[in-house]
Structures are given as structure tokens and as C-alpha cells.
Amino acid sequence: MSSVQLDNIVKRFGAFTAVEKTSLSIPEGAFVTLLGPSGCGKTTTLRMIAGLLDPTEGDIIIGGRRVNDLPIHKRNLGLVFQNYALFPHKTVAENVAFGLRYRNVPKADITRRVQDALDLVQLPDVGARYPKALSGGQQQRIALARAIVIEPDVLLLDEPLSALDANLREDMRVELKRIQARIGVTTVFVTHDQSEALAMSDQIVVMSDGRVEQVGAPQDVYNTPASEFVARFLGASNILGGQCVAHGADGATLEVPVFGKIAVPAAKAPHLQGQGPAKLVIRAEKLFLRDTPPQDGAITVPATVEAVDYQGQSARYFLRAGDTALQAINMIEGRPFDQGAQVHLSIHPHDCAALPG
């Protein structure tokens, strides 16, 4: 178990820059997620930590030691791939034992540690079978067992849940987090799935176009996005362009279309420097539809429901207020609003976040 540090890492492929100057500090034992759309550089970053790619510039430091020139097979890392990458010509037990064979582990210990690892992933009885005889979810558990049995300094997970179907993916999410917490290994997890990132991570690193957009705890990244990209990528957001008309220690006041003046608390506007162009971010689930105007100090405006996307316990509404299109996701109490309904739309200023314009 070790900390991982990226120090001004750059990766270029010819003229294309896959990762721009990136520095990142991953503390010992943390579960850190690299989150972003495909092509954002998250997998490239992971592969540089793994030693499968060499950074063009910068240093990679694992456990206080610069590992740039250390080949992958000497880095002592656990690597789990999207497509499991089990050895098809070896049994499950042989797969799990593979890394131990290169570590001078006595034979008797190998058998015991393989069994412990299989127990940990809750597949104690499949050692004699070949990978092909297992389901996708089982294969990924074996791949995880194979990666952790060597007691790696860092566990690297490259979209490990993406090949699984939806229900299984959520089970595996819980399972993976449980195992990681149990062994306490520093983990770097790469995904494009925001719900995976939010559910599992201690820290999320949001990436876009080879740059780090924001680093923070899931709640911080979700509630206080540092950029429009982060606000749009995580969950559904309404982003209204406007002006910051007052800025002080206790917050900022933004003037935006539809809602007029809104006082955003300082904690939700950390990136705003002063007066001038600014954007207001309102999460779709913080925009409430009402039959009658609420009496709780919320800012309320009239709007029209243009379309309804029924989702069971909640509904997603596409709204129009004046010239502005908005979306809201609300829990359904009774029955959802109908298309064409005139509603009162309310927000609380403390639910809003402000970004520089």
C-alpha cells in the first residue's frame, strides 16, 4: 500500500496531446476515481501509472519512489481490465496463483493465499474450473482476486464494471468497494460512469480533453462544480448565464434570466473572483414544481411543462419559463404533472452554485 503522485505529467502521441500537464496526489489507502468521457485522458493516465505507457514529461512517484524507469513487472501493481483479461488456458486457481509464482512464495502458501483470495471475492469453489465456464461477473471477481492476491502497492481498475450488465454492475460496485475497504489498498479507478464514481470514491478527479477539471470528494464535485463541464457531466444541471452584481465574504449575488437576483452563499461560489459575467448552476433535482407557490422563502416563477419523461418514482420535466428551457427531476407525489401544465417553479438560493462566466 502506497501513495501515488503524478508530478507535471504530460503524454503526447505524435502531435496529439492525450494528457496535458497534470499533477495529482493520491493518499495512501484512498479510493480515487478518474472520471470523464472517452478520450479525456483518464485511461492514458492510468496506463502511465501502471507502466504500460511512458510519460512524455513529468514524474510518477509511487510510495515516495520515482518509478518512471521501472518496467511494469517490477512495480508491484494490481491491474484489472474491462474485459477481465483472464488467462484462458489456465484454471481459475492457476490464474490467481500466477503473480505469486514470480514472488518466491512457498508452494503451500500459494495454495492458501489463492484460497483466501477466492474466499474474499466470494467464489471459493471455482478454483479447478477454466475462465470460460464462468459468467462475466464471476470472471471479473477472479480478475480482482488475481490482482489483490499479490498484495499490490496500488490497485488500478480500468473500467472494470463496464462489460457487465446493469444489475450486476451495481452489485459489483458494492462488492468492489467492500473488498477495497477490507484490504485498504490505494486504488485508482477509471470510469466514464458518474454514478459509479459518486458511489465508490473518496476523491473524484474529473477530466476532460486531457486536463483535470476538478478534484474533490463526491459531494463537493457534485454540489460545487468548478466548471461548466463538471456541472454538465455530473447529473443534469441547468446553467444560466448572467452577471455577478455583488461579491463579498458572505457570497455573491447573481442576476440571471427567469429568476432575477439570487444570493449564492460563499461556499457555493469558491471560483468566482468578483463582479462581472457569471453562470448560475441549478441541479435538475433542486428545481421544484408546485401547484401553488410555496411559502418557505423560495424564489418562485411561473413555467410551462413542455414534456414529461416518466421514470417510476421520479419524473423528468422539460420546462419553459419565458424564453428559457429548463429541466427538473422531481419525486412524484400522487401523480406527475401533465404536459402543458402551468406550474410554479421554485429554487432555494443555497441550492445554487456560481461559476465564473
Place this chain on the structure above:
Amino acid sequence: MGWAAIRTYTILVYLFMFLPVAVVVLLSFNQNQFGSFPMTGLSLRWFEALWNNEAVMRAFRTSVVLGLLTALISTTLGVLASLALVRYSVPGKNLITTILIAPILVPEVVLAVALLLFLNWLGIGKSFALLLAGHVIFTLPFVILVVQARLVGIRRDVEEAALSLGASPVQTFFSITLPLLMPAVAAGGLFAFTISFDDITGTLFWKPGGVETVPTQIFSMLRNSISPEINALGTVMIVMTVGLPLLGAAIARSMALKRGA
């Protein structure tokens, strides 16, 4: 007309192609000196005569040794070339592939004469090594085609997984890549062996004086007389060149079944 006619025609074509072969096999068990039907009795005397014919046995040993060495060298070079072409970015990759595959496309006579002239120019005489080199050049494309196709199907992340677990690149090759490549390597080796065992055109040009392989031995025996021994030798050739690949395929299939594929 219609399907019945097509079927009849097809059967006739196959008869035309394979009947002579069947006759050779049949006559090799003939008791009589002269090949005529109906056969007067079954006998293994021609196989026995073959066994006692020192020249034929020497040719047979030469062919087997030549075939085995060809298979060994061709598969080794073929695997290395395929790895370079599939796993690494080599400049001029397409050109190299074309050149490696070219011996299939060039008429064998041309290839044979070209190699001979080239070695004359270098001042190197005919030798067993030259014969072997010729056979390797001629069989290498088959090995490369088979091995490359298989290598493309082996996911890179399987090898990366082995590396991440502490196996060095060489250890990864021998514990992961090669075992997964084995069916193609075996198939390529069998190809190389049977092609080498069967080859006459190139061999006639390349073989040093006094060295005969089975095909060139048959060829020279035919110039003197048509002995029933040749029928027996033909039967042995058929068993070797048809039977071996079939046996190989059967073994490969039973191995795959055992793995639960």
C-alpha cells in the same frame, strides 16, 4: 439437367482426380509384379522391398530430417516475425509482410533458380544447408499467415495482465503468448513439414549431388522403370502428408475439448 446433372458431374470430376491415387494405393498391396486388375492377391512384399531398399530408406530419412528441421526453423522464424509485425510498430510493416508472403506468389521454379543463382554469385555451392534454407523460405509464408491470424486474436490485455503480475516480457511470452499461440504454431509446423516433405521442384534445383529426398527418389526411379515399389512409396507419402495433418487436427480438437472450450 439440374441438380442431378451437377451432382453426377461433380462425382465424375472427383473420380478423375482421386481414382489414380486410389489405384496406386491399391496396387501397392498387389502380390503380382505387374499392375493389372483383377489383383491376384494381397501382399506387403513391396513395402518389404522398400524397407530393404537402401537408397529409398536413405531418401526417406533425408526427407524426414529435412522436413523436421524446416518445420522447426520456419515456426521459430514465423512466430518471431509475426510478433514483430503484430505487436510492434515496425517501419515498412506492409512491405515486410509482402516480401515474407511473396514466396507463395512467385512460381516455385523462379524462386528455385533465383536462390541458386544468388548463391552461385556469392560463391556458395549447393549443400544440405542450402536445401534447408530454400525449404524454409518456401514454407515460411504459410507459418506466418497462420500464426499472425491467431496472434491478432490474442488480446493484448492478457499479456499486460501477466506483466502487471510480475512476469517479465520473456516470461510472459513463454507462459501466456506461446501457449495461446500453440494451435497455430502446431498447424504452421505441420504445414511446413508436409510442404517440405512433398516438395520436388525446388528440391531438384537445390539438392547437392548424391542427396535424394523421397520425391526426387521416386522421380529418378520412374526414369528407369515403373516398379511396384513406387506404388508402395506413394502410399507411404500419402499416409504421411494426409495423415499427419489429420492427426494434428484431432489432437488439437481433443485438447480444446479438455479445456472446456
